[in-house]
Each structure stands twice: as structure tokens, then as C-alpha cells.
Amino acid sequence: xxxxxxxxxxxxxxxxxxxALVALGxxxxxxxxRVINFAQGEFVMLGGMATVWLAAxxxxxxxxxxxxxxxxxxAGLALARFAVAPARGASVVTLIxxxxxxxxxxxGLAALVWDKKIHPLPPFSGEAPIxxxxxxxxxxxxxxxxxxxxxxxxxxGFFARTLxxxxxxxxSHNRLAAQLAGISVQRVLLASFALSAALGxxxxxxxxxxxxxxxxxxxxxxxxxxxxxxxxxxxxxxxAVLGGLALGMIEALGAGYVSSAYKDAxxxxxxxxxxxxxxxxxxxxxxxxxV
Amino acid sequence: xxxPGGLAALALVVVLLPLALPNNYTYEVAILVGLNAIVxxxxxxxxxxxGQISLGHAGFFGLGAYGSAILTARYGWPPLGALxxxxxxxxxxxxxxxxxxxxxxxxxxxMATLGLGIIVSIVLVTxxxxxxxxxxxxxxxxxxxxxxxxxxKAWYWTVGALLLAAVWLARNLIDSPxxxxxxxxxxxxxxxxxxxxxxxxxxxxxxxxxxxFAAAAGALTAHYAGFITPSKAAFLHSIELxxxxxxxxxxxxxxxxxxxxVLTTLPQFLTVLKDYEMMVFGAVMILTMVFMPRGLVPTxxxxxxxxx
Numbered sequence: 001x002x003x004x005x006x007x008x009x010x011x012x013x014x015x016x017x018x019x020a021l022v023a024l025g026x027x028x029x030x031x032x033x034r035v036i037n038f039a040q041g042e043f044v045m046l047g048g049m050a051t052v053w054l055a056a057x058x059x060x061x062x063x064x065x066x067x068x069x070x071x072x073x074x075a076g077l078a079l080a081r082f083a084v085a086p087a088r089g090a091s092v093v094t095l096i097x098x099x100x101x102x103x104x105x106x107x108g109l110a111a112l113v114w115d116k117k118i119h120p121l122p123p124f125s126g127e128a129p130i131x132x133x134x135x136x137x138x139x140x141x142x143x144x145x146x147x148x149x150x151x152x153x154x155x156x157g158f159f160a161r162t163l164x165x166x167x168x169x170x171x172s173h174n175r176l177a178a179q180l181a182g183i184s185v186q187r188v189l190l191a192s193f194a195l196s197a198a199l200g201x202x203x204x205x206x207x208x209x210x211x212x213x214x215x216x217x218x219x220x221x222x223x224x225x226x227x228x229x230x231x232x233x234x235x236x237x238x239x240a241v242l243g244g245l246a247l248g249m250i251e252a253l254g255a256g257y258v259s260s261a262y263k264d265a266x267x268x269x270x271x272x273x274x275x276x277x278x279x280x281x282x283x284x285x286x287x288x289x290x291v
Numbered sequence: 292x293x294x295p296g297g298l299a300a301l302a303l304v305v306v307l308l309p310l311a312l313p314n315n316y317t318y319e320v321a322i323l324v325g326l327n328a329i330v331x332x333x334x335x336x337x338x339x340x341x342g343q344i345s346l347g348h349a350g351f352f353g354l355g356a357y358g359s360a361i362l363t364a365r366y367g368w369p370p371l372g373a374l375x376x377x378x379x380x381x382x383x384x385x386x387x388x389x390x391x392x393x394x395x396x397x398x399x400x401x402m403a404t405l406g407l408g409i410i411v412s413i414v415l416v417t418x419x420x421x422x423x424x425x426x427x428x429x430x431x432x433x434x435x436x437x438x439x440x441x442x443x444k445a446w447y448w449t450v451g452a453l454l455l456a457a458v459w460l461a462r463n464l465i466d467s468p469x470x471x472x473x474x475x476x477x478x479x480x481x482x483x484x485x486x487x488x489x490x491x492x493x494x495x496x497x498x499x500x501x502x503x504f505a506a507a508a509g510a511l512t513a514h515y516a517g518f519i520t521p522s523k524a525a526f527l528h529s530i531e532l533x534x535x536x537x538x539x540x541x542x543x544x545x546x547x548x549x550x551x552x553v554l555t556t557l558p559q560f561l562t563v564l565k566d567y568e569m570m571v572f573g574a575v576m577i578l579t580m581v582f583m584p585r586g587l588v589p590t591x592x593x594x595x596x597x598x599x
Contacts, residue, residue, distance in 0.1 A: 036398050086581045092397045093344055094580045097537055100530050101576025108569025219526070223409070230402055265413040268406035275403045276391040 003134030008256040014141040016248020017148035021203035022225025023240035025196030031172030031235050032192035035095050039103035040200050041222015046072040047201025048213030052119040069201045076197025080190045110215040121208035144206045227271040233281030297545055305451040318443035325450035326508045328551035329457045331535045333504025339541030341497045342477030344401045347408020348505050348532050353524025354381050355506025356513035360430040370433045374510045378503050385502035393494045408529050415521040427520030430513045446515050461544045538579050540586030549588055
């Protein structure tokens, strides 16, 4: 394999891991409430920007990152509690507009509290690229891939073994039955938003040293994460991861070998193709409608 | 419900409004309201009556605008011909992409239209030889046979007349068998098909019509402003349009006009708040959807009916 191809693939895998984290956030919320959270990208932004801000206030980086994740989780809780929960049972369009309104609100808040400049975050363990078969790999990429893998493993453990995780899964399968079994759907909603926000924020912190962060970095990341979730199959955890990685790599290959100007369009062309030919995505459940 | 008085009331508003407009700036806002209202009337047919979603209608708006702009500015076409060609091209595009994607429902349709809108927006920015790139391009004014449409007042009457025509067209469609078919398939697509309504054809028809409304408004905006930028095709603009429709009231043509009016003029007031503008806009979107999910006009109608 040529060094350039390997480098492209590694880069694609890295950004794909980020898309996977964002897509997981979408899937978790969708599973718990059938809501598409268009503000997911803003949680990514919050993670990166809050960390930069706290680090600039001389907080040690790990502590800043943790605080940023908690902040984002809090924002997710607030979004769920004050914007989504009151609109339970509203139509798809209404819920979409609510979450989009929330994303605009969060972006406006970020621009106000911080600024509209682009901010770098120092890489976690230096900038010297590691040579792998002739390709240059950033140490930060290893962090991204490693942490994403850890998170995915922890999440599968969470869903399979903890009561909260099982409650979330149960709600995603059948809300009414879950309620009858004593699961508080309201709490599930809040937990899913908090968890997804934390995932998004983590993604934002991991990728900030590579792509930098700014007040509106969440827009494209959120949309591409959503595209990845659909590619993998909306509502499927493994699908989200697979979709994210696939999208990242296809995007990198497309940008490297086809056209770098249209890099952003690639994700959406893929999405259109998936939706037209395979709406369930790669791993999605085939849904049936009751008449 | 057919309300013949509604169109007359709107006509009255259009005719009398200039008495309340003190200067050119307010005329400009009124013209923008009218142009947005034309898009919203079409979009409302799609979202409110046919029950579909489009998060990418700004793409059609942008294509209509750039189509007319490029044909007149780069190829020297006569403006009316360019406008018609642009409308036709967008209609054709909507027909071609609408057929596969309108099979989708709910979130999937939302995502497909969103993807479409974003692809259009990216193409408009990237093909800068033709479109002038992110900085946009200038557009010759609209005119025919040696006479040019210029000046706020002339544009106001033109847009006002076109808005009335659009509303008339929409209302006629809604009150026709086709419109009833649309409402039936909004209620339940399966049930509509059972009684023989070709849902795919109807959905496609209203999708194409709403795309052409958007394209027409886009082309007019380009010629009016004398300038067009790709931001007009951006995702944010698509969201603004959907918000106008939903805020004003889905399944209400006049609601669409009201929604366009309120949400076009709101930022004018919000510029006072400067840095808080985005936050307030987002908050307004959330609050209206939480407390008035059916939209402004139906909620008011309901409140009035309850008082009787």
C-alpha cells in the first residue's frame, strides 16, 4: 500500500472516529425519544471551546476537559428538560425546529461568551508525527482512536450491564412496555441527552488539537455525524460507529483522490445515495409501519 | 375552509401598506417580506398540506437566483427569458430528485432534502468561475423591451401582485380535488392510496410546485438586490424558511404569509440587540414551537373560536 494512501486512510479513520462519537450521540437520543437532536454538533463545539477557555484560565488540561464534558452534559440536560420534554408528542417538524432553535441559541451564546475566532488546543502528547509504513501519523490521532475505542467498549458495557443502560435500551425498543415495567421515560430522555452531549463534547476535545475549534465548528460536524448515523443505520450503536468510520474514510479518499474542493459535499452525496437505495443504512433495522 | 374574504383582505393590506411605510428602507423590508412569503406559501403546501418536510428549500431559492443571474450576467440573456428558463430548470431538477426521495418519510426525508440543499450550496460556492464563489456576483436588473424595473415602489407593487397571485394559486390548489388528495395523504398515506390516490404523483407535484415558487422568489430577489451570494442557498436559510411556515401555521396559507412577515421583520428589530440576535432568534424558535406547536394563525383562530 502506498504511503500516501495509508496516510489518507489513517487521516480518514481519525476523523471517522470523531464522526462515530457524534453519530453515537444521535443514535442514543433517537433511540430514547425518536428525536433527531440537531444541536448535537453544538455539544461538540462546547467541548472544544470550553476546554480552550478553561485551559487559557490556567486550568490543567485534563481537568479542563472533564469540566467541559460536564458542562456539555449539563447543557444537554437543560435542552432535554426545557425544550424537548415540554414538546412531547409534537410532530417531527416541530421537534426538528426546536432542536435547530437550540443549536442556534447555543451558537449565539458561544459567540457571545467567547468569540468568533478560531482556537487551537495543544495536542495531548506532542506534535512529532509517528512514521508508520512511510505515512505520518499524528500522536493526537492515536488519542482519538484510542479514546473512541475505549468509549465504545464502555458504552457497550453500560448498555448491557447497568440498570440505566438497560432502561435506555428498553425504552428504545418499546416505550409503553418500558413505562409499564416502571421505567421513567422522562429520566431516560434526560439521561440520553446528557450522555450524548458528553460524547459530543469528548469528540470536540479530542479533535480540537487537529482541526482547531471555533464557535461554529459544530454545524458541519453535527450534520456529518448525523449523516454517519444514517449511513450506519439510525438507532444502531454499532451502525453509528461503522457509519462514522466509513464516512471518514470515504471523505478522506474522496478529498485526496477525487476533488478536495467538494470534500464536504461527499458526505451528503453518500447520504442521498444511502437514503435512496438503502434507507435502513448499513446495519439498521428494517422498519415496518402499522397500518 | 375556503375563505374568499382572505385573499381580498390580503389584497387590501398590500394596497394600503404603503401608507404606513415612511421611507425606502421600510419598503425594502416589505419587499423582502413579500419575497419570503412567496417561498413560504409554496413551502406550506408541501409541509402543511402534503405533510412532507424540506430542509433544503433554500437550495431551490439559490438555484433560481443564480440561474437567472448567470444567464443574464454571463450570457446576456434577456431577464424575463432567464427567469423563465431558471424556473423551468429548477422545476425539472425538483422533478428528477423528488421522485426517489419523496418515497422517504419523516426524518429520512428531512435528511435527504437537507443533504440536497447543502450539496447545492457547496456547488454554488465552489464553482466560482460561474458563480463568483463565496463573495457572490452582481446581477443585472429585471426588465423587458427596453423598460427596467427599478426603484422600491415599482418593486413593491410587482412583488405584491406576485404574492397575491401565489396565494390565489395556492388556495385554488388547496380547494381543488388535487388539494383534497394532498390533505388525504397527509392524514394517512396508506388510507389515501387505498381509495385510489396516487400519492407519489401528488407529492411530486407539490414538491415541484413549491420548488418553483422558491426559485421564482430567488430569481426576483437576485434581480431586486442586484447581487446574489451563496448564503441564500445555505442551510440556515432553509431553516429560516421552514420556521416561517411552521411559526405562521402549517396548513394555513395566510399563516405562511404571517410567518414570513413576522420572522423577516423580527431580525430588523433584533439588530438592536446586536450580539444577542442569534440567541434571541433561537429562543424564539424554541418557545413558539413549545407553546404554539400549531403555529400562530391556527392558534389564534382556535382562541377566537373558543371565545364564541
